Amino acid sequence: MKEQSAAGAEQHDLPAQVGQFARDHGQAADFPEHLSRLVLNLLAIRILGHSRVIASPAITAAIERHREVSEKVDLLDVLGLAPQITSDRMRRARGIASSFDDRIREELAHRGDPSVPQVAVSEQRDLIVNLLTGFESVWLTCLWSLLIMGHYPALGDWVRGDGMPGQRRKRLAAIIRETLRLYPPLPFIYREPIEDMDLPVGRVRKGEMICVSPYVVHRHHALWHDPEVFDCNRAAETYQGFPYMPFGLGARRCVGAAAGPELAIEILDGLLADHRPVASGEFPLPRGGMSLRPMGNPAISLERL
Numbered sequence: 322m323k324e325q326s327a328a329g330a331e332q333h334d335l336p337a338q339v340g341q342f343a344r345d346h347g348q349a350a351d352f353p354e355h356l357s358r359l360v361l362n363l364l365a366i367r368i369l370g371h372s373r374v375i376a377s378p379a380i381t382a383a384i385e386r387h388r389e390v391s392e393k394v395d396l397l398d399v400l401g402l403a404p405q406i407t408s409d410r411m412r413r414a415r416g417i418a419s420s421f422d423d424r425i426r427e428e429l430a431h432r433g434d435p436s437v438p439q440v441a442v443s444e445q446r447d448l449i450v451n452l453l454t455g456f457e458s459v460w461l462t463c464l465w466s467l468l469i470m471g472h473y474p475a476l477g478d479w480v481r482g483d484g485m486p487g488q489r490r491k492r493l494a495a496i497i498r499e500t501l502r503l504y505p506p507l508p509f510i511y512r513e514p515i516e517d518m519d520l521p522v523g524r525v526r527k528g529e530m531i532c533v534s535p536y537v538v539h540r541h542h543a544l545w546h547d548p549e550v551f552d553c554n555r556a557a558e559t560y561q562g563f564p565y566m567p568f569g570l571g572a573r574r575c576v577g578a579a580a581g582p583e584l585a586i587e588i589l590d591g592l593l594a595d596h597r598p599v600a601s602g603e604f605p606l607p608r609g610g611m612s613l614r615p616m617g618n619p620a621i622s623l624e625r626l
């Protein structure tokens with residue numbers, strides 16, 4: 322009960338918490354890393370705040386550790402697509418990937434928190450995986466948005482507008498929609514047909530792996546007007562349904578499609594209340610792995626207004 326009200330208070334204080342974060346870490350050389358931890362903590366509070374079952378410090382620590390693991394594994398490593406060019410690194414990465422589930426279960430078994438019997442262990446494991454997925458996506462949405470505003474200060478000024486939070490949030494929503502179009506955090510979605518089927522691209526057999534890339538679809542000249550232009554003035558309908566698919570489409574569409582962007586808006590709103598993003602160097606290229614991260618360590622920080 323005590324824990325519940327603490328979580329409630331944290332939710333309520335989110336803007337203050339984010340503002341404090343901006344003052345404490347806005348200038349850090351590894352700002353993106355700090356930002357990732359902020360997002361993880363806020364997501365744990367937001368999504369799991371209604372139930373104290375999972376959001377124990379042991380579990381958030383477990384998520385952090387698993388994130389470190391997942392960072393070491395990139396897509397080609399996991400799929401092992403090129404056995405002829407296999408390397409120690411790839412072998413290690415495959416080992417890590419296959420032990421991923423075991424380690425989550427291990428953490429759950431050892432966390433020593435018998436407080437909540439209403440969530441089965443199998444469900445706890447799923448919740449952690451879901452949190453991991455969602456956290457990475459929200460973090461990258463915030464990071465790419467800050468990079469875009471940092472590299473194109475006019476856009477940052479436009480977002481700040483008249484300084485009223487209402488306008489800022491509305492404009493941030495537009496920034497996020499376009500960011501998710503050009504930099505969808507999950508650039509590849511995989512499907513495996515349960516029976517042979519005919520698709521516009523040809524016949525696909527049961528069990529074959531199909532990859533749909535929101536990244537490619539979102540930048541396709543046949544589907545978009547000036548796809549490479551970051552344009553916050555696209556019509557609202559543009560973002561409803563195909564070809565806009567940062568959350569996937571259909572039955573397996575992201576369950577956090579509403580909550581994710583909402584949290585990203587809140588975080589960016591808190592960060593930009595008294596700060597402006599400043600970026601240097603070239604705009605980073607995206608690195609397409611399990612998620613769409615910026616290549617290298619992008620130079621981005623927050624400057625007090």
Ligand code: HEM
Pocket residue numbers: 368451452454455456458459462501505506507510511566567568569570572573574575576577578580581582585
């Ligand atoms: C901007 C933020 C987010 C983006 C861009 C995003 C994107 C995606 C995408 C592309 C998928 C795959 C959909 C498919 O296979 O068709 C997915 C699935 C999923 N996402 Fe998100 N996501 C975001 C935030 C979140 C959040 C906040 C949560 C929850 C805390 C979450 C939980 C999930 C879950 C559980 C699935 C699997 C759904 C299923 O397989 O049925 N996501 N997300």
